[in-house]
Amino acid sequence: MVTEIGDLEDKLARARTGEEAAFFELWQQLQPRLLRYLRVLNCDDADDIASETWLQVVRDLHKFSGGEEDFRRWLFTVGRHRAIDAARARQRRRSIPMAVSYDSVADDDMVEDQVLHALSVKKAVQLLSRLPVDQAEVVALRVIAGLGTPAVADMLGKSPGAVRVALHRGLRTLAGDPAVHALAAGPGRATDRSVLPPAASPRGWTCEQGPAR
């Protein structure tokens, strides 16, 4: 079952007038996507960042004018900025960056515990997060946020061509990853260990490592 995000216009209009039920439906449709995007960026405090994101969106909703994609772009832009803020705050708090453990990602037992239905959203997000960050973020914004190439380019400050290149590289890498094929085959397969290395030197930024300076 796919979460549709094509009918947000009406909910958005009603939420802008203060209608709680409409906001609730908006939140239900977009919060899972926002969380997945933040987790692709390796934000382990994704829930906190999402809460701060929604606070800003709720606060400024009356000023917002635009359509459905504008709203999604705004939401994910705010989320990205809050994630960058969180990463910077994290950097200030510690002098030694914590190593990111990817071992648990491929732990069969853990995957099995967390699998919902045959396919695990969490596993899929983790697979995506192993891509180089610039590719992972582009794929996440295109697939999870449902944004078009121009919107992603505008959001990331890249050219549309650069976004397409990053998308294609990311898709090509994922297509060659046995863990992606194992995910499609179902949980618990012996081959669901990814061949992708941890993103040791990501281009761009992650919640763990902070924005590039």
Added chain:
Amino acid sequence: MNRDLLDDLDEFAPGDMALRVLMSTLESAPTPDELVGQQAALAMFREVHTPVRPVTRRTQAPARSRARARHRVPLHLGGRLAIVSTAVAVFGGFAAAGYAAALPAPLQHVAYRILGFVGVPDASHNAPGTGRSGHPSASGPGATSTGRGPGSSAPGSPSASPTASPSPSGQGSAAGRLTATLASAQIAAGGSVAVTAILTRHGSAWSQAQLSLQELSAGQSGWQVAASAATGSGGQATLTVSGLTTNARFRVSGPDGTVSQELSVVVIPPVSLASAAGSHHGSYVLTARSALARRNDVVELQVLSAGQWRLVRSRRLDKAGLAAFTVSFPKVSTTYRVVLLASTVHGLSVSNLVTVVPHGHGNG
């Protein structure tokens, strides 16, 4: 999956079902843990979009809070949001715990306690209703009652002794539980509010019990009884208040100190936009009017441009509820509207559309 993304998949991994499954999984339906914070999000929305209540004194409030309460200064949106932001920084920490341990109710409670401190009056949960009662007529599983009608004055306020803020869920004695729901959380000014309450005792319907609907209107400092009714055989009663012209909170109280959660109602006042030729050649005057809004309420003139509404300028309503905007005659037909921004006493309201056409084309 959108079309050009499918094209990308076809180009780089034709027929690769695994990649398609991965993409579908990434945009699949929410998992339960992704929706853990929904009550907290709703509480946040309510705090920002529902009436800003006057600050009243808490029994154990610190000195600074008491001083502010003495002056009865309503916290207007800007200042209040700064407090909300601070609160959410604390609240955010609990959100992470909520993700891990699935704690929606505590999350909501924490959010309510933090955000509610800004302005929730701490009236007693079991304040006796001494105001005018409605006319209960138990029938079937529930009973209905109607309170204040249009133009009537509010009844006297019952005494309300400060205690802890009520939790969002229904409360009462260990045996009794009272829950309340609204037919609509948003009504047109002058409309009616219908609250349906269900009273249970030891998990079973509690019939023939007297319930009071208490109202806290924006700008008021105490709860007032707006209607009362007895529960029917199903432990249910519907209490109605009509002629509401300002935002308000409602709760229902019953026997044995039972009290429901608070319910917020946002009132939407009408706002209109009219046009007339301006006094200067080449200008046009657009006049916004909202009889039920208040002086200094803000209206925004917006113009429709490339399918999107964009702010032209803002004005404050005068004491007659009017605000005038002078615009130049456009070169092409241009459509305007005004938006009355939400205030402490009403919700956001949008006017009719007015189209200004170039000279010689008449006006729409």
